[in-house]
Amino acid sequence: MRKAIYLGVISLVFIFSSCEKDDLTEPVEVDFIFTMDSFQVDGNAKSNSSFEIDEGTIVISEIEFDGRRDQGDDYYFTDGLSTPVTAQMHNRFMSQNIAYDIPQGVYNRIELNLSLGDTSGYALRLEGRYQKGPIDEVSIVYEYKFQEQIRIRARNNQGNEQVVLSRNSNVNANVVFDVPYLFQLVNMNMIQNAEVTDEVIYINNETNTDIFNLLATRLDNSMRVVFD
Numbered sequence: 001m002r003k004a005i006y007l008g009v010i011s012l013v014f015i016f017s018s019c020e021k022d023d024l025t026e027p028v029e030v031d032f033i034f035t036m037d038s039f040q041v042d043g044n045a046k047s048n049s050s051f052e053i054d055e056g057t058i059v060i061s062e063i064e065f066d067g068r069r070d071q072g073d074d075y076y077f078t079d080g081l082s083t084p085v086t087a088q089m090h091n092r093f094m095s096q097n098i099a100y101d102i103p104q105g106v107y108n109r110i111e112l113n114l115s116l117g118d119t120s121g122y123a124l125r126l127e128g129r130y131q132k133g134p135i136d137e138v139s140i141v142y143e144y145k146f147q148e149q150i151r152i153r154a155r156n157n158q159g160n161e162q163v164v165l166s167r168n169s170n171v172n173a174n175v176v177f178d179v180p181y182l183f184q185l186v187n188m189n190m191i192q193n194a195e196v197t198d199e200v201i202y203i204n205n206e207t208n209t210d211i212f213n214l215l216a217t218r219l220d221n222s223m224r225v226v227f228d
Contacts, residue, residue, distance in 0.1 A: 025072070027101035028165045030227075034058060034087035034094065036177040039128075043188045051140060051191045053128035053179050056089040061147070062115035063098070067163075069105045084118045089177055107163045110154040112225055114175070117147040124148075124219075126179065130191050130201060138196055142215065143204040154225040163227045174226045182215055182222040 036056045043049035061084040067075045079100070086095040117123025124144040131137050154173070156163050165171055194201045194208045203211050 023104070026104050026167045028104045028167045028171055030100050030102050030165070030171045030173050032063070032098040032100075032173045032175060033092060034060075034089050034175045034177070035092055036089035037179050038090075039179040039183050041183075041186075041188055041191075048134050049130075049132055049188065049192070051128060051130040051188065053126050053140065053142070053183060054090060055127040056177055056179065057125045058087050058089060058177065059117050059121065059123050060085045060087065060098075060114055061118045062113075064113035064115075065100070065102070066109075066111045066113075067102070067107045068109045069103075069107050072103065072105050075103050102165060104165045104167050107165065109161055110163050110225075110227070112152045112154060112173075112175075114150045114152065114223070115147065116150060117145070119147075121145070126182075132192075139200045140191070141200055141202050142212075143202070144216070144219065145204065148219065150220060150223050152223055152225045154227055157226055157228040165227075172228055174228065176224050176226065178222050178224060182218050184218070185214055186211055 038052065038054040040052035040054075041050060060081065062078065062080045064078045065076065069075065077100070081098075083096070085098060087093070122143050122145045124142075126140075126142040128140045129137050130140055152175075153161065154163060155161055190211055191201065194203075194211065197207065202208065203215070205212055
């Protein structure tokens with residue numbers, strides 16, 4: 001009789017252990033959404049001048065996911081997108097959806113490595129305008145034409161690194177481009193003195209290179225990922 005009870009207990013432990021293991025392999029669909037924080041600087045009241053960046057497009061050619069879990073195996077994958085995805089961050093439009101089935105569980109750390117750009121065009125383009133006066137306005141176009149890799153440590157919507165993925169809820173990975181951080185060191189005087197071509201202030205590796213180089217040093221830390 002004791003042997004039967006013992007075998008029964010062992011069987012229950014095995015069953016619950018198997019169920020728990022199965023739960024940790026259950027997939028959760030995670031949708032990637034690309035957005036941006038806009039940026040504006042106002043000059044003095046006398047000049048009525050200002051400049052802002054409120055539109056942005058980014059090109060993603062590869063996504064690498066590295067997740068570390070408390071329980072269950074860590075999860076890693078790389079998706080070299082057959083066709084690079086173009087995301088208009090200001091209106092959340094994407095040339096194709098990006099979504100992955102990721103095992104549920106408590107992740108103590110998720111790192112994403114985003115490969116930006118391809119061989120055919122720019123990796124990042126930000127647009128805005130410089131208001132020189134009440135009726136005098138020129139466009140601002142920032143272009144980054146090099147391929148780049150950005151590594152980001154993801155967080156939850158409370159700002160912590162622990163991310164809980166549950167199959168009972170919809171999960172978004174919000175990739176946010178922090179334009180205020182990127183342009184933090186660019187002041188009104190730099191924009192006022194920038195070279196203007198056909199009513200456009202181009203900021204790239206050929207024109208207004210002083211501003212371009214300043215922005216390039218901050219690009220690596222200009223993105224964040226929030227899971228909600």
